[in-house]
Amino acid sequence: MPHITVDCPRRLAGLFDLSAFTAELHPMVLAGSSSAGTCKTLFREATETHVAHRHGSEALFVHVEVGLLPGRSDGLKARLSENILGLLESHVRKATTDDVVCSVEVRDLAGSYRLRTL
Numbered sequence: 001m002p003h004i005t006v007d008c009p010r011r012l013a014g015l016f017d018l019s020a021f022t023a024e025l026h027p028m029v030l031a032g033s034s035s036a037g038t039c040k041t042l043f044r045e046a047t048e049t050h051v052a053h054r055h056g057s058e059a060l061f062v063h064v065e066v067g068l069l070p071g072r073s074d075g076l077k078a079r080l081s082e083n084i085l086g087l088l089e090s091h092v093r094k095a096t097t098d099d100v101v102c103s104v105e106v107r108d109l110a111g112s113y114r115l116r117t118l
Contacts, residue, residue, distance in 0.1 A: 007062065007063045010045050025064075032080040
Protein backbone atom coordinates (compact mmCIF):
# COMPACT_ATOMS: atom_id res chain seq x y z
CA MET A 1 0.00 0.00 0.00
CA PRO A 2 2.62 2.66 0.70
CA HIS A 3 3.15 4.85 -2.34
CA ILE A 4 6.55 6.52 -2.38
CA THR A 5 7.72 9.21 -4.78
CA VAL A 6 11.30 10.44 -4.90
CA ASP A 7 11.97 13.65 -6.81
CA CYS A 8 15.67 14.07 -7.52
CA PRO A 9 17.58 16.53 -9.73
CA ARG A 10 19.11 15.05 -12.86
CA ARG A 11 22.64 15.98 -11.74
CA LEU A 12 22.29 13.94 -8.55
CA ALA A 13 20.23 11.09 -10.01
CA GLY A 14 23.25 9.65 -11.80
CA LEU A 15 25.28 9.60 -8.58
CA PHE A 16 22.61 8.56 -6.10
CA ASP A 17 22.26 4.77 -5.64
CA LEU A 18 18.48 4.52 -5.82
CA SER A 19 18.44 0.73 -5.52
CA ALA A 20 20.42 0.79 -2.29
CA PHE A 21 18.21 3.59 -0.97
CA THR A 22 14.96 1.71 -1.65
CA ALA A 23 16.42 -1.51 -0.23
CA GLU A 24 16.59 0.29 3.12
CA LEU A 25 13.61 2.59 2.62
CA HIS A 26 10.94 -0.04 1.98
CA PRO A 27 11.43 -2.03 5.20
CA MET A 28 11.68 1.25 7.14
CA VAL A 29 8.35 2.49 5.74
CA LEU A 30 6.59 -0.82 6.34
CA ALA A 31 7.82 -1.11 9.92
CA GLY A 32 7.36 2.57 10.71
CA SER A 33 3.81 2.68 9.38
CA SER A 34 2.73 -0.76 10.63
CA SER A 35 1.73 -1.57 7.08
CA ALA A 36 1.48 -5.05 5.68
CA GLY A 37 1.31 -3.78 2.12
CA THR A 38 3.85 -3.65 -0.67
CA CYS A 39 5.87 -0.48 -1.14
CA LYS A 40 5.82 1.02 -4.60
CA THR A 41 8.40 3.69 -5.40
CA LEU A 42 8.43 6.08 -8.32
CA PHE A 43 11.62 8.02 -9.05
CA ARG A 44 11.20 11.28 -10.92
CA GLU A 45 14.25 12.95 -12.33
CA ALA A 46 13.88 16.73 -12.23
CA THR A 47 15.45 18.58 -15.13
CA GLU A 48 15.76 21.73 -13.06
CA THR A 49 15.33 22.69 -9.41
CA HIS A 50 15.29 26.07 -7.68
CA VAL A 51 16.39 26.63 -4.10
CA ALA A 52 16.31 30.20 -2.76
CA HIS A 53 18.93 32.19 -4.68
CA ARG A 54 20.46 29.16 -6.44
CA HIS A 55 19.04 28.13 -9.80
CA GLY A 56 19.22 25.39 -12.38
CA SER A 57 22.16 23.04 -12.10
CA GLU A 58 23.43 24.84 -8.98
CA ALA A 59 20.45 23.81 -6.86
CA LEU A 60 20.19 20.28 -5.51
CA PHE A 61 16.84 19.46 -3.92
CA VAL A 62 15.53 15.96 -3.15
CA HIS A 63 11.99 15.37 -1.92
CA VAL A 64 10.48 12.07 -0.75
CA GLU A 65 6.73 11.73 -0.38
CA VAL A 66 5.12 8.70 1.26
CA GLY A 67 1.39 8.15 0.86
CA LEU A 68 -0.32 5.87 3.39
CA LEU A 69 -3.91 4.82 3.91
CA PRO A 70 -5.53 7.11 6.51
CA GLY A 71 -5.53 6.21 10.18
CA ARG A 72 -1.96 6.86 11.33
CA SER A 73 -1.33 9.55 13.92
CA ASP A 74 0.50 12.75 13.10
CA GLY A 75 3.18 11.67 15.59
CA LEU A 76 3.77 8.39 13.76
CA LYS A 77 3.98 10.20 10.42
CA ALA A 78 6.42 12.76 11.89
CA ARG A 79 8.67 10.00 13.32
CA LEU A 80 8.63 8.16 10.01
CA SER A 81 9.48 11.40 8.18
CA GLU A 82 12.46 11.99 10.48
CA ASN A 83 13.71 8.42 9.99
CA ILE A 84 13.39 8.65 6.21
CA LEU A 85 15.12 12.04 6.24
CA GLY A 86 18.07 10.53 8.10
CA LEU A 87 18.28 7.65 5.62
CA LEU A 88 18.02 10.03 2.67
CA GLU A 89 20.77 12.26 4.07
CA SER A 90 23.12 9.31 4.54
CA HIS A 91 22.62 8.15 0.95
CA VAL A 92 22.91 11.64 -0.52
CA ARG A 93 26.16 12.22 1.41
CA LYS A 94 27.60 9.08 -0.22
CA ALA A 95 26.73 10.53 -3.64
CA THR A 96 27.96 14.11 -3.38
CA THR A 97 29.71 16.67 -1.21
CA ASP A 98 27.57 19.46 -2.69
CA ASP A 99 24.96 21.19 -0.55
CA VAL A 100 21.65 19.37 -0.96
CA VAL A 101 18.28 20.39 0.44
CA CYS A 102 16.33 17.28 1.47
CA SER A 103 12.70 17.03 2.54
CA VAL A 104 10.22 14.28 3.39
CA GLU A 105 6.45 14.30 3.71
CA VAL A 106 4.38 11.39 4.98
CA ARG A 107 0.74 11.99 4.14
CA ASP A 108 -2.61 10.23 3.91
CA LEU A 109 -3.72 8.93 0.54
CA ALA A 110 -7.00 10.40 -0.69
CA GLY A 111 -10.25 8.53 -0.19
CA SER A 112 -10.38 8.00 -3.94
CA TYR A 113 -7.14 5.93 -3.89
CA ARG A 114 -7.42 2.62 -5.72
CA LEU A 115 -4.81 0.05 -6.67
CA ARG A 116 -4.97 -2.76 -9.18
CA THR A 117 -2.26 -5.09 -10.45
CA LEU A 118 -2.70 -5.84 -14.14
